[in-house]
């Protein structure tokens with residue numbers, strides 16, 4: 001059996017404990033065998049490989065439980081046509097190079113075939129959530145549904161759990177609830193079709209809020225705000241206020257109520273199937289999410305720092321969800337890099353500072369998500385998060401929240417599966433080495 005030693009690193013083991021300096025992690029086969037005070041490298045006579053981790057941080061492989069475009073399934077719970085396989089593999093590579101060793105695809109519409117084909121194509125551990133419930137299917141069919149086949153329509157969430165789905169989700173996802181997808185996909189596409197002008201996601205979002213408000217309601221229509229948003233998008237004279245009202249309402253509203261009702265329906269099904277339910281938590285869905293919290297189901301409130309929330313509202317909502325036993329997730333979104341949808345880290349930092357965050361994931365952000373380790377790096381440097389707590393949010397806390405997702409993973413302890421990351425403590429997103437099941441799959445920051 002192959003033996004590898006990660007030599008002389010600083011271990012943050014995922015359990016929230018303080019870093020341990022000068023540690024050797026000994027891996028045999030696919031398992032962490034022992035964790036010991038660093039010994040001279042030449043005392044390991046017979047080992048196959050010694051990875052010099054001197055001064056580097058050793059952490060568990062990250063478990064990212066909110067991703068899209070990571071499986072051979074329709075894209076998003078709106079049932080959009082799936083990405084080409086090469087793009088899916090490229091997305092998985094990107095997660096891997098960011099230190100993620102387990103990915104949960106929450107696009108949602110799965111089949112027995114998709115669930116059976118989770119291994120093999122890529123070294124990352126890929127698992128699926130299912131949104132194969134009647135109201136999600138109905139909402140997807142209204143909102144898009146271009147990638148749905150009879151196999152998706154005929155498959156149930158109960159069957160999906162039996163075939164290996166580890167959670168239900170994403171329920172009420174953005175595209176059916178007027179969230180990010182409406183802003184970066186559907187509204188710009190329709191406006192380009194009518195005017196030939198390509199607007200940015202932020203401009204589309206401004207139009208959407210002007211017509212329907214942050215909580216998505218026809219009564220929030222604000223003609224003056226629509227005028228302003230039209231001017232901001234360079235569309236004055238090309239579209240009238242009435243045109244914009246019709247476009248935005250036509251894209252967002254038909255699927256909205258049915259998608260909202262899916263949250264309670266999915267919670268009921270998840271309870272019956274014994275798996276967690278992962279829901280789209282945003283200003284538009286917060287009342288329905290709060291109503292499910294406190295019922296007898298494991299509720300994961302996804303991306304609780306969604307950009308539709310104002311800061312106080314998000315923190316107060318998260319506090320209420322936590323009181324009711326929900327798991328509060330935040331997503332990196334495009335907070336630090338692209339900022340096509342997110343304006344900055346204030347809300348994310350406020351969530352950390354308030355101590356309400358249980359888990360951290362990426363979500364999709366229109367294909368521009370920031371790495372989890374980048375968010376932890378920035379938040380620790382900003383003084384709103386400790387490194388051990390941040391690592392736990394991306395590892396052990398996730399493994400505990402979704403028991404089927406990553407058993408024996410998420411902690412660097414003897415007997416755990418050896419999913420390990422070696423990275424630079426001064427710049428956490430500079431991932432050097434990634435090991436999955438005892439095999440090194442990333443060396444010096446590139447795929448091995």
Ligand SMILES: [Zn+2]
Pocket residue numbers: 170172173174179279280281302303
């Ligand atoms: Zn979402």
